[in-house]
Amino acid sequence: MAKISPSILSSDFSKLGEEIRKIEEGGADFVHLDVMDGIFVPNITFGPPVIKEIRSITDIPFDVHLMIDRPERYIEEFVEAGADIITVHEESTIHLHRTIQNIKNCGKKAGISLNPSTPLENIEYVLEDIDMVLIMTVNPGFGGQSFIPAMERKIKHLRKIIDDRDLAIEIEVDGGIKLDNAKEVTDWGADILVAGSDIFKADNIVERVRLFKEV
Numbered sequence: 256m257a258k259i260s261p262s263i264l265s266s267d268f269s270k271l272g273e274e275i276r277k278i279e280e281g282g283a284d285f286v287h288l289d290v291m292d293g294i295f296v297p298n299i300t301f302g303p304p305v306i307k308e309i310r311s312i313t314d315i316p317f318d319v320h321l322m323i324d325r326p327e328r329y330i331e332e333f334v335e336a337g338a339d340i341i342t343v344h345e346e347s348t349i350h351l352h353r354t355i356q357n358i359k360n361c362g363k364k365a366g367i368s369l370n371p372s373t374p375l376e377n378i379e380y381v382l383e384d385i386d387m388v389l390i391m392t393v394n395p396g397f398g399g400q401s402f403i404p405a406m407e408r409k410i411k412h413l414r415k416i417i418d419d420r421d422l423a424i425e426i427e428v429d430g431g432i433k434l435d436n437a438k439e440v441t442d443w444g445a446d447i448l449v450a451g452s453d454i455f456k457a458d459n460i461v462e463r464v465r466l467f468k469e470v
């Protein structure tokens with residue numbers, strides 16, 4: 256069974272507290288927090304102050320997806336705000352290994368995310384140092400986009416690498432995940448599914464999270 260990490264990107268920000276309580280009630284394993292800076296991706300969302308506020312209302316682990324340029328500048332701030340897993344994009348930082356070490360030195364789990372066009376080979380030499388790989392299955396920046404079919408091969412390939420080398424890495428899949436494709440993506444090897452619009456645009460958010468958990 257895959258873990259579920261609802262992305263609040265598609266939630267109603269005017270009642271964020273209520274939205275978080277609903278996913279908590281549904282059994283969400285994480286809260287997925289999409290941080291965007293308008294430079295690495297063409298959209299701006301929120302940063303550490305908002306995350307800190309949410310931290311005060313829930314104990315669900317925070318899965319922070321940084322879509323920002325040179326994330327190494329802000330690792331400590333996200334740790335202080337309450338992040339549990341910090342994921343940076345391979346494309347966003349020149350010294351990826353050092354950035355990963357920064358996160359680990361803060362005692363947090365480190366993830367690396369790959370844009371759809373970025374090959375798995377780019378993270379070959381840091382696989383031993385990370386806890387998670389986040390495979391983007393849409394181009395980062397917006398919720399509600401369609402799953403890119405070629406990512407099936409990427410997920411399966413990464414699953415094989417992890418299993419063959421017995422690595423302690425979880426695969427998170429983010430973008431275009433719906434109840435309809437959740438089982439298929441899990442069968443390909445995903446350990447954690449991120450879902451934004453399919454959960455927060457549902458009539459019954461609590462029930463929707465429960466249904467994902469049953470997949």
Ligand SMILES: O=C(CO)[C@H](O)[C@H](O)COP(=O)(O)O
Nearest residue numbers: 395396398399430431451452
């Ligand atoms: O990182 C993201 C976008 O860059 C989001 O996590 C993702 O798009 C979730 O939204 P949806 O489930 O609606 O595709």
Ligand SMILES: [Fe+2]
Nearest residue numbers: 262289320429
């Ligand atoms: Fe995300």
